[in-house]
Amino acid sequence: MTERVADYLAGQKDAILDRLLTLIRFPSVSTDPAFESGMRGAREFLLDRLRAIGMQDVRLLEAPGGQPAVYGAWLGAGPDKPTIMIYGHYDVQPADPLELWHSPPFEPAIRDGRIHARGASDVKGSTTIAIETIAGFLAVEGGCPVNVKLFLEGEEEVGSPSLTGIIERNRDLLRADAMLSADGGGAAGPRPVLNIGCRGITALQFRLRTASKDAHSGKVGGAMRNALHEMAKLVASLHDEQGRVAVEGFEAGAAPISNALRAEAASLPLDEAAWYAEFGATPFGDPAYSVRERTTLRPTVEVNGMWGGYTGAGGKTVTPAEAHAKLTMRLVPGQNPAAAQEAVKAHLERMAPRGVTLAFDYTPGGTRAYTLPADHPLRAATAAVLRREKGGEPAVTRLGGTVPITTIFAEELGMDSLMFGLASPDEDAHAPNEFFRLSSLEEGLRLWPLLLTELGGMRAADFRRPA
Amino acid sequence: MTERVADYLAGQKDAILDRLLTLIRFPSVSTDPAFESGMRGAREFLLDRLRAIGMQDVRLLEAPGGQPAVYGAWLGAGPDKPTIMIYGHYDVQPADPLELWHSPPFEPAIRDGRIHARGASDVKGSTTIAIETIAGFLAVEGGCPVNVKLFLEGEEEVGSPSLTGIIERNRDLLRADAMLSADGGGAAGPRPVLNIGCRGITALQFRLRTASKDAHSGKVGGAMRNALHEMAKLVASLHDEQGRVAVEGFEAGAAPISNALRAEAASLPLDEAAWYAEFGATPFGDPAYSVRERTTLRPTVEVNGMWGGYTGAGGKTVTPAEAHAKLTMRLVPGQNPAAAQEAVKAHLERMAPRGVTLAFDYTPGGTRAYTLPADHPLRAATAAVLRREKGGEPAVTRLGGTVPITTIFAEELGMDSLMFGLASPDEDAHAPNEFFRLSSLEEGLRLWPLLLTELGGMRAADFRRPA
Numbered sequence: 008m009t010e011r012v013a014d015y016l017a018g019q020k021d022a023i024l025d026r027l028l029t030l031i032r033f034p035s036v037s038t039d040p041a042f043e044s045g046m047r048g049a050r051e052f053l054l055d056r057l058r059a060i061g062m063q064d065v066r067l068l069e070a071p072g073g074q075p076a077v078y079g080a081w082l083g084a085g086p087d088k089p090t091i092m093i094y095g096h097y098d099v100q101p102a103d104p105l106e107l108w109h110s111p112p113f114e115p116a117i118r119d120g121r122i123h124a125r126g127a128s129d130v131k132g133s134t135t136i137a138i139e140t141i142a143g144f145l146a147v148e149g150g151c152p153v154n155v156k157l158f159l160e161g162e163e164e165v166g167s168p169s170l171t172g173i174i175e176r177n178r179d180l181l182r183a184d185a186m187l188s189a190d191g192g193g194a195a196g197p198r199p200v201l202n203i204g205c206r207g208i209t210a211l212q213f214r215l216r217t218a219s220k221d222a223h224s225g226k227v228g229g230a231m232r233n234a235l236h237e238m239a240k241l242v243a244s245l246h247d248e249q250g251r252v253a254v255e256g257f258e259a260g261a262a263p264i265s266n267a268l269r270a271e272a273a274s275l276p277l278d279e280a281a282w283y284a285e286f287g288a289t290p291f292g293d294p295a296y297s298v299r300e301r302t303t304l305r306p307t308v309e310v311n312g313m314w315g316g317y318t319g320a321g322g323k324t325v326t327p328a329e330a331h332a333k334l335t336m337r338l339v340p341g342q343n344p345a346a347a348q349e350a351v352k353a354h355l356e357r358m359a360p361r362g363v364t365l366a367f368d369y370t371p372g373g374t375r376a377y378t379l380p381a382d383h384p385l386r387a388a389t390a391a392v393l394r395r396e397k398g399g400e401p402a403v404t405r406l407g408g409t410v411p412i413t414t415i416f417a418e419e420l421g422m423d424s425l426m427f428g429l430a431s432p433d434e435d436a437h438a439p440n441e442f443f444r445l446s447s448l449e450e451g452l453r454l455w456p457l458l459l460t461e462l463g464g465m466r467a468a469d470f471r472r473p474a
Numbered sequence: 475m476t477e478r479v480a481d482y483l484a485g486q487k488d489a490i491l492d493r494l495l496t497l498i499r500f501p502s503v504s505t506d507p508a509f510e511s512g513m514r515g516a517r518e519f520l521l522d523r524l525r526a527i528g529m530q531d532v533r534l535l536e537a538p539g540g541q542p543a544v545y546g547a548w549l550g551a552g553p554d555k556p557t558i559m560i561y562g563h564y565d566v567q568p569a570d571p572l573e574l575w576h577s578p579p580f581e582p583a584i585r586d587g588r589i590h591a592r593g594a595s596d597v598k599g600s601t602t603i604a605i606e607t608i609a610g611f612l613a614v615e616g617g618c619p620v621n622v623k624l625f626l627e628g629e630e631e632v633g634s635p636s637l638t639g640i641i642e643r644n645r646d647l648l649r650a651d652a653m654l655s656a657d658g659g660g661a662a663g664p665r666p667v668l669n670i671g672c673r674g675i676t677a678l679q680f681r682l683r684t685a686s687k688d689a690h691s692g693k694v695g696g697a698m699r700n701a702l703h704e705m706a707k708l709v710a711s712l713h714d715e716q717g718r719v720a721v722e723g724f725e726a727g728a729a730p731i732s733n734a735l736r737a738e739a740a741s742l743p744l745d746e747a748a749w750y751a752e753f754g755a756t757p758f759g760d761p762a763y764s765v766r767e768r769t770t771l772r773p774t775v776e777v778n779g780m781w782g783g784y785t786g787a788g789g790k791t792v793t794p795a796e797a798h799a800k801l802t803m804r805l806v807p808g809q810n811p812a813a814a815q816e817a818v819k820a821h822l823e824r825m826a827p828r829g830v831t832l833a834f835d836y837t838p839g840g841t842r843a844y845t846l847p848a849d850h851p852l853r854a855a856t857a858a859v860l861r862r863e864k865g866g867e868p869a870v871t872r873l874g875g876t877v878p879i880t881t882i883f884a885e886e887l888g889m890d891s892l893m894f895g896l897a898s899p900d901e902d903a904h905a906p907n908e909f910f911r912l913s914s915l916e917e918g919l920r921l922w923p924l925l926l927t928e929l930g931g932m933r934a935a936d937f938r939r940p941a
Binding site: 226245286317322 | 673675677679684685686687688689690691692693694695696697698699700702703705706707708709710712713715717750753754755756757758759760765768769772773774776777778779780781782783784785786787788789790791792793794795797798799800802804827828829873874875876899904
């Protein structure tokens with residue numbers, strides 16, 4: 008039966024691509040209110056599509072302070088079959104800096120087998136694969152091998168501010184035996200890879216002031232604190248020369264990296280020289296760890312934006328009184344997001360000399376790192392599909408990034424997740440000229456039906472763990 | 475004879491004010507081509523006025539790439555009398571942000587004895603005083619006590635791009651024994667002050683790169699250099715904790731601060747607590763020096779602007795590959811601008827680790843600091859006038875900022891300068907609601923005739939220094 012669905016989807020390739028391009032054309036940037044109509048457009052497109060393919064109970068789920076999620080279900084497989092929550096998101100990162108794009112970010116351009124557009128890789132491509140897989144089963148077989156609940160978030164790129172509110176309001180609606188995420192994962196490509204976890208995240212923005220107003224740098228230079236100099240000293244204090252985080256208490260609770268974890272990290276080899284070359288960068292980071300370990304098993308503090316003073320054309324002889332920085336911290340298993348955030352905040356406050364005032368703007372807390380338990384049936388089912396399709400034992404890896412929903416669904420709904428997205432790490436997600444491979448679209452439209460079929464061979468009871 | 479001229483000018487007060495207001499109404503913003511008609515209007519008004527008062531050889535002086543200067547001369551005092559170049563400028567800073575003005579910037583409004591308008595203080599007020607002083611002598615006495623050359627620049631607010639070109643084309647025309655500047659100085663107010671120099675300046679902008687493109691901070695964080703972290707470390711390395719410049723070779727050539735200089739700096743007392751309070755700042759800077767010394771006798775390195783990464787609303791989890799900074803350096807006597815600039819550049823290049831590339835964007839060189847020699851007759855003449863008019867020995871001070879013309883005329887024409895403007899430091903030059911005091915206009919119309927008379931008591935030979 009799976010072959011029939013996969014063949015059907017292969018035959019629908021052009022129509023599916025068309026729908027993906029339509030979805031991409033909505034500039035659904037969740038962080039910026041100027042893109043509200045793009046957000047609304049993407050939502051309406053998805054609501055229409057879910058209804059058109061025969062999903063039931065299609066609607067928006069929302070809570071104050073955030074962006075609505077698109078929800079739909081098909082529960083016709085019966086109570087003995089597992090109920091799988093399928094996750095994707097329709098919001099995207101901002102496209103700035105626009106001048107670096109070779110084609111407009113929201114006008115998808117297909118070149119050399121790649122769809123170039125903001126959101127193509129992260130994650131409208133894989134989200135479309137998930138939706139079209141369900142559509143394929145419903146069209147060809149009249150039903151899916153498992154019960155399906157589809158949850159398409161609208162605020163993944165801004166840290167899911169209203170997600171717990173949405174869950175609280177819809178706790179029963181959202182119950183499922185496990186979650187399969189179209190975001191994250193490395194299902195694409197020749198090598199079989201199981202993506203079983205991700206780092207957590209917490210964020211902090213702050214403003215630094217050294218005076219109540221900017222001053223003429225000729226008049227005051229030498230006797231007045233310059234907000235940019237002070238910002239530089241604070242940011243410089245966050246890391247040592249090798250990029251190791253130098254913030255007291257930041258790693259509190261982080262589990263030491265066991266030999267088993269190191270072996271797991273080594274199971275997916277990485278050509279480090281090629282990895283750096285791809286970014287046009289040189290090797291960097293804690294020499295005690297491999298690049299894979301640095302980017303998945305170690306926590307980070309990263310300044311994502313920093314600015315102050317005159318940034319226009321030409322010059323202005325100003326001693327700035329104000330500077331700004333945006334930080335995010337990636338967290339590993341064991342770290343508490345609020346505690347890690349507080350450690351960075353306390354470090355900055357401790358390092359700021361008298362005469363420098365800091366004002367923080369942040370949502371307390373964040374998202375813990377997530378790990379799928381080793382004996383979870385999602386792992387066995389996915390490994391089986393990958394073994395058959397790609398051959399060999401799957402490597403086990405983790406995302407360096409964060410898919411907050413994996414943690415939130417685990418904490419709030421007791422639901423474990425596996426990431427099975429088709430995005431590849433080189434597709435410049437969050438950067439100019441983001442792209443998604445047409446070959447990944449095709450591969451996803453084959454792998455997802457196989458995985459749903461494999462899960463349909465399991466019983467719901469297999470997912471109910473002893474309390 | 476001076477009393478007659480001063481009395482005459484006092485009697486002409488209303489007509490002089492009218493002419494000043496007319497000059498102010500021309501929106502002569504030199505940096506913005508949209509104000510070309512304002513620039514032209516101001517020029518034509520000044521040409522007409524110089525001709526009307528009986529100056530000779532009235533014309534525009536120009537060179538490619540800049541704004542014309544207005545020139546006029548009166549050389550009837552004879553070859554034994556000194557020839558004094560009188561300097562002012564008719565261009566003004568932009569009036570933005572317009573919404574902060576209490577009355578339109580180019581419609582002068584007189585409130586509480588103050589003329590509120592862009593350019594009133596910087597420097598149409600003091601420029602008008604200089605012109606009207608010459609007018610008074612010519613009207614009442616039929617001649618000035620000294621030979622006069624008037625040079626009214628049109629590009630002071632944009633860094634005088636064509637000034638050296640104008641000088642090269644008019645070297646003989648512009649020869650004079652000394653220069654008296656209506657810009658700079660603190661002649662207004664009860665306290666006698668001699669402003670005898672200013673710091674120099676050089677500038678440097680650079681871009682820092684750590685990779686060929688931005689990356690997702692989740693994917694690469696921990697193993698990829700972050701351009702903002704590297705920028706912070708570089709900028710932090712420019713100063714020690716007390717704000718002292720930590721750049722090797724930067725101070726090369728700077729004369730040590732002698733006891734005489736320290737005494738001179740102390741001659742104009744400064745309430746340091748009040749000074750910091752005015753800026754809403756706390757004390758800062760090299761504890762070995764007073765605030766006056768830090769801001770006039772010590773060189774600085776100031777970051778005027780710094781930026782990189784995501785600076786919009788919300789957040790973006792990016793590891794930036796690029797960061798930018800704009801720097802200016804204030805220089806003290808003895809420092810060579812190109813050498814100081816090169817020292818900062820070399821420091822940044824030396825501090826940048828492998829994997830960090832810097833690209834500099836700068837005009838080599840800059841403007842040296844300027845000091846009027848202690849034994850210069852301009853100093854004696856001005857001190858004598860101030861002693862008689864205000865009582866007590868004048869304090870000697872320097873500008874922390876830079877008036878490039880003083881250095882340029884000294885280097886190009888061997889002409890020393892004294893700044894004798896009537897603007898006060900609290901008049902919000904370059905800021906919204908700039909104003910000029912009517913009392914300063916009256917005071918200038920008394921002090922300038924006295925100073926020209928004092929200079930007229932000297933011989934041209936007094937200004938010719940042994941080669």
